[in-house]
Amino acid sequence: MTEIIKLSGPGKNALSSAMMRHVLEGLDKAAGAPVLLTGEGDAFSAGLDLKEVLMLDPGGMVAFLRLLEQCMTTLYLYPGPTIAAVNGHAIAGGSVLAACCDVRIATSKPTAKIGLNETALGLRFPPRILAILRRRLPPQHLDEILLGAGLFAPEKARLLGLVDEVADDPYEVGLARLAELAKHPAAVYAQTKQDLRGTADSLYPNADHPRAIDGMLTSWDPAIVQAKILAALKR
Numbered sequence: 001m002t003e004i005i006k007l008s009g010p011g012k013n014a015l016s017s018a019m020m021r022h023v024l025e026g027l028d029k030a031a032g033a034p035v036l037l038t039g040e041g042d043a044f045s046a047g048l049d050l051k052e053v054l055m056l057d058p059g060g061m062v063a064f065l066r067l068l069e070q071c072m073t074t075l076y077l078y079p080g081p082t083i084a085a086v087n088g089h090a091i092a093g094g095s096v097l098a099a100c101c102d103v104r105i106a107t108s109k110p111t112a113k114i115g116l117n118e119t120a121l122g123l124r125f126p127p128r129i130l131a132i133l134r135r136r137l138p139p140q141h142l143d144e145i146l147l148g149a150g151l152f153a154p155e156k157a158r159l160l161g162l163v164d165e166v167a168d169d170p171y172e173v174g175l176a177r178l179a180e181l182a183k184h185p186a187a188v189y190a191q192t193k194q195d196l197r198g199t200a201d202s203l204y205p206n207a208d209h210p211r212a213i214d215g216m217l218t219s220w221d222p223a224i225v226q227a228k229i230l231a232a233l234k235r
Contacts, residue, residue: 003030012046045094079190
């Protein structure tokens with residue numbers, strides 16, 4: 001039985017704490033069964049919930065970053081097949097969410113924007129998320145994607161390796177691809193995936209992880225983030 005996890009919320013399905021917990025709950029409910037992740041309306045997810053981020057104090061920001069990493073790492077290491085049906089905009093955290101899935105199928109609509117613009121906002125990637133992106137994006141395009149920090153139409157995103165395929169109906173194509181992956185012996189699929197991806201500790205050592213998150217707070221200091229976001233919104 002396929003588990004459908006739908007991103008549905010304000011701000012073009014922005015990744016709030018509640019949305020990330022919704023994803024985690026869906027993965028827990030799926031319990032290793034195939035998972036299709038998609039968004040409601042004309043967006044997959046336009047990134048982090050800026051309204052929530054703007055309200056965080058330093059302690060809240062640390063908790064938010066840890067939840068963000070937990071959400072992405074759990075999806076990336078999920079033992080069953082996962083497909084992102086990228087039905088519209090997948091920006092910043094939304095694009096990271098797609099990258100954590102085994103297969104990423106984007107809409108063919110040229111108005112959709114896909115990319116990782118964190119550097120343009122002056123925000124560093126949390127360590128395990130950066131490790132995932134290093135593994136999931138073609139090395140020859142890492143600098144263009146992460147340092148260039150652009151947003152791309154679906155076909156350009158495919159050429160860069162941000163998505164694997166472009167389709168008029170990513171949801172239906174995603175279900176078909178998921179059905180094919182589900183034909184593989186589940187235990188072998190899960191073990192092979194673990195052999196390829198390792199554990200959260202192999203992405204970034206558990207012993208060093210809290211220190212790494214704390215070291216990022218200069219970039220993610222709530223007051224500084226607020227100024228960066230407000231400046232970006234004015235552009």
